[in-house]
Amino acid sequence: MYGMLKTKQKLKIKNKHGQLKIQQMIFMILAVMFLFILVALFFLSISLNKMKKEATNLAEKNSMLLVSKLANSPEFSCENAFGSNKPNCIDFDKIMALKKDIAKYSDFWGIAKIEIRKVYPNQGNVSCNTENYPNCGDLKILDKKVKVLPYSYTFVSLCRKEFSETGPYNKCELARLMVSSQDRT
Amino acid sequence: MEKRSLQLVHNKFGALELSFGWLFAIIAGIVIIFIAIYISSKLIGSSQETISAETGKEINILLNPLETSFESTQTTSITIPTETRINNICDDTGTFGRQGIKLDQKSFGKWVSTNTMVYINNKYLFSESIIEGKRFYLFSKPFNFPFKIADLIYMTSSAKTYCFVDAPYEVISDISNLNQSNILFENCSNKTVNICFNNGNCAVNVNLNSRTVKKDKSTVYFSGLGEDTNALMYAAIFSDKANYECQVTRLLLRLKELSSLYKEKIISLQGIGCTDSLSGRLNELENLISNSTTSRNLDEIAMKAAKVEETNNGGVCMVC
Numbered sequence: 356m357y358g359m360l361k362t363k364q365k366l367k368i369k370n371k372h373g374q375l376k377i378q379q380m381i382f383m384i385l386a387v388m389f390l391f392i393l394v395a396l397f398f399l400s401i402s403l404n405k406m407k408k409e410a411t412n413l414a415e416k417n418s419m420l421l422v423s424k425l426a427n428s429p430e431f432s433c434e435n436a437f438g439s440n441k442p443n444c445i446d447f448d449k450i451m452a453l454k455k456d457i458a459k460y461s462d463f464w465g466i467a468k469i470e471i472r473k474v475y476p477n478q479g480n481v482s483c484n485t486e487n488y489p490n491c492g493d494l495k496i497l498d499k500k501v502k503v504l505p506y507s508y509t510f511v512s513l514c515r516k517e518f519s520e521t522g523p524y525n526k527c528e529l530a531r532l533m534v535s536s537q538d539r540t
Numbered sequence: 541m542e543k544r545s546l547q548l549v550h551n552k553f554g555a556l557e558l559s560f561g562w563l564f565a566i567i568a569g570i571v572i573i574f575i576a577i578y579i580s581s582k583l584i585g586s587s588q589e590t591i592s593a594e595t596g597k598e599i600n601i602l603l604n605p606l607e608t609s610f611e612s613t614q615t616t617s618i619t620i621p622t623e624t625r626i627n628n629i630c631d632d633t634g635t636f637g638r639q640g641i642k643l644d645q646k647s648f649g650k651w652v653s654t655n656t657m658v659y660i661n662n663k664y665l666f667s668e669s670i671i672e673g674k675r676f677y678l679f680s681k682p683f684n685f686p687f688k689i690a691d692l693i694y695m696t697s698s699a700k701t702y703c704f705v706d707a708p709y710e711v712i713s714d715i716s717n718l719n720q721s722n723i724l725f726e727n728c729s730n731k732t733v734n735i736c737f738n739n740g741n742c743a744v745n746v747n748l749n750s751r752t753v754k755k756d757k758s759t760v761y762f763s764g765l766g767e768d769t770n771a772l773m774y775a776a777i778f779s780d781k782a783n784y785e786c787q788v789t790r791l792l793l794r795l796k797e798l799s800s801l802y803k804e805k806i807i808s809l810q811g812i813g814c815t816d817s818l819s820g821r822l823n824e825l826e827n828l829i830s831n832s833t834t835s836r837n838l839d840e841i842a843m844k845a846a847k848v849e850e851t852n853n854g855g856v857c858m859v860c
Binding site for chain 2 (some may be wrong): 376377380384387388391395406409410413416419420422424427428429430432434435437444448449451452453454455459463464465466470516517518522523
């Protein structure tokens, strides 16, 4: 009887030792898994950050290259409305019409902001609308409410038709065409 | 220690005996290794997708300088370090439709297909649906119908050589100025894609009288107005039918939107003494486009567009 009890006790102690070892192993495996997950997350965040930076760099490059060509796109360019086809000439009357319909064009050029600011004659920061046109100095054509990168700009001639007693005539002023892409960082 | 290792290897009957701890460790190890292999294969796949998206975006950016102003043609080339397959995807739904680019690159001698597409709304890229190589030639021409609609961009691979047979002088002078090594005017062979004008039995047959291009047993139509009337002809030569028809639809959609922009402009010009003689013509043009957006109707649309140009030139204020 005593002998049987002793064997049972020994078995219990062995069992407890075994359970402890399994628990230790489970904890160890969990710790290793946790370490792997942490390392993976670390590398993932680094590569994600790198990707975001790359996307921002590409967006900046895009706006830099686009700004020099945007004035010649059909929605902006003077075409033959002010004499023969002029490069870097923006039709002010046409872009006022474009501003009214800008919702259709919100993703057309792949940029977040397009703005035109008169340089000469300087008419301050008076924002252009149908009431004060053309006596204004700043026209925000596209203005997405997002975080943007610094503006890329180019100088353009901003032409419109003006009224006179002898009939309509062409008037051109110096302006700055500015575009900006979304900052994704 | 000695006793334990004996326990691990063989019991007294010679059978392999493992304690639960070892068995558990082996199974957990296998699971961990499989998870690691799975994650690393996914990472390699996603890095391929990233490279494809980045290169696609870079191509999109490189297309910007191809926008023309007073010049009639712009040209450039793109070189990609690895063998690349450019999938030219055209979508004509929505207000303007969109241009998609998807790149597949060769890795360890096998093409790795990606799912990442880069979309551009303001570009019109004419090429075969899939072109492959390392070096790609691009040139662009303005498309006026009657006012400027867009710049058409033509893309070819250096791996494919085109040969123009009996081309008219204006085509030769247009193309030879590009200095593209994959376009020839003599020494055509069976290895080159031969383009015949008004006669012959070539891979591509251009009929300047009926203004058609026959290719792969299918016919597409082209038209043009103003000084440079061949922009759509080159588009039909260098692209396949599906891509060409889709891009023509997109161009007509933009023409429609530009017409409504000019109509809006006319309203504002009336306030300074300009008479409106153009809105009616623009309406006719818009209505015609609403009913037909295939290349078959291009000549009919061109006739209406010519009337718009005539009215515009004769008006008190030139609108476009």
